[in-house]
Amino acid sequence: MSDANGPQAVYMSAPEPVKHDHSYPQVHTATATQQDQGWWRQPPQQQQQHPETPSTTYLATSPPPSQPPRQDDYQQQQQQQEKPTAGRSRRPNWLLAAVTGLLGVIIGGAIVAGVLGSMLANRSSSSSNSGGATPATECKTADPARGTPGSGTSNGTSSTSTSSAPATTGTPAMLTNYEAANWRNVSTLAFPCPRLQGSTVEAMDGTRYRVECGIDSIGRGKETPFDMKDIQSVVAYSFEDCVRSCASFNKLSTNVQGASPAMVCRTVVWRRRMDEPQFFDTGGNCFLKNATRASDVKGFPCDVCMSGTLL
Structure with a gap:
């Protein structure tokens, strides 16, 4: 555009500056469209080539962008962030392990204490049982009230114990709550023969019986014209018990038969089996008989039998 004073430069508003992502000043080169519009001017270097044309240079700058973090710095930050978290996570694990171990020790100690207590209680119970009672395999028929031994007389005390302990003098210990073995569980009883052969046994009423080993008293009787008869059978764990049964029968029979009973027990036969x-047929191993053997009757040999004749 020109007037009387000469050519005039026309300035037009420039477009918005272009944003750049670099940290150093940028020199913008105008496009052909910008040159045609007339607002762009050549840089000074180009103005030297055309001194007759005034020019204006526009420099656009942009702020330096933030530098991307380096990989080493990023890893270091990650490690710093993870350390507190790892410490916090390890602490609960350690505490949980400690509590679990403590509980295990307590429970284990309780179990061991219970087992030891049970063992000590059982041992104490077995000791008291062994010291306060006689085992079922030991059967003592001692009776301190039967009197003292006399010439050719047994005191009615016979020990059938299977224990190997030495015999003690004096009054034997009294048993309490003693229970004899069931006869169904017994095969044979202790056999005091031939130790008692020819001796006499005294019953609780003072009556005496002569002992014969290995003889079953059968045959013709002295007090009866017929053979001897069994009047009763009882279970007796010893020969002395059998003799006492005979004496008891005679004592109690007077309550029924009067002062002179017709039925009297005069002989006993005791079998150890x-x-x-x-x-099983008669219900006992001790047989009470109504008479003694006649003088010419010897009885029947029996290796498991003992006979007692009332004197």
């Missing part, structure tokens, strides 16, 4: 057929 409790698993014989006759035991």
Whole structure:
């Protein structure tokens, strides 16, 4: 555009500055469209080539962008952030392990204490049982009230114990709550023969019986014209018990038969075996008989029998 004073430069508003992502000043080169519009001017270097044309240079700058973090710095930050978290996570794990171990020790100690207590209680119970009672395999028939031994007389005390302990003098210890073995569980009883052969046994009423080993008293009787008869059978764990049964029968029979009873027990036969057929048939191994043997009757040999004749 020109007037009387000469050519005039026309300035037009420039477009918005372009944003750049670099940290150093940018020199913008105008496009052909910008040159045609007339607002762009060449840089000074180009103005030297055309001194007749005034020019204006526009420099656009942009702020330096933030530098991207380096990989080493990023890893260091990550490690710093993870350390507190790892410490916090390890602490609960350590505490949980400690609590679990403590509980295990307490529970284990309780179990061991219970087992030891049970063992000590059982041992104490077994000791008291062994010291206060006689085992079922030991059967003592001692009776301190039967008197003292006399010439050719047994004091009615016979020990059938299977224990190997030495015999003690004096009054034997009294048993309490004693229970004898069931006869169904007994095969044979202790046999005091031949130790008692020819001796006499005294019953609780003072009556005396002569002992014969290995003889079953059967045959013709002295007090009866017929053979001897069994009047009763009882279970007796010893020969002395059998003799006492005979004496008891005679004592109690007076309550029924009067002062001169017709039925009297005069002989006993005791058998040591409790698993014989006759035991189950008659209900006992001690047989009470109504008479003694006649003088010419010797009886019947029997290796498991003992006979007692009332004197």
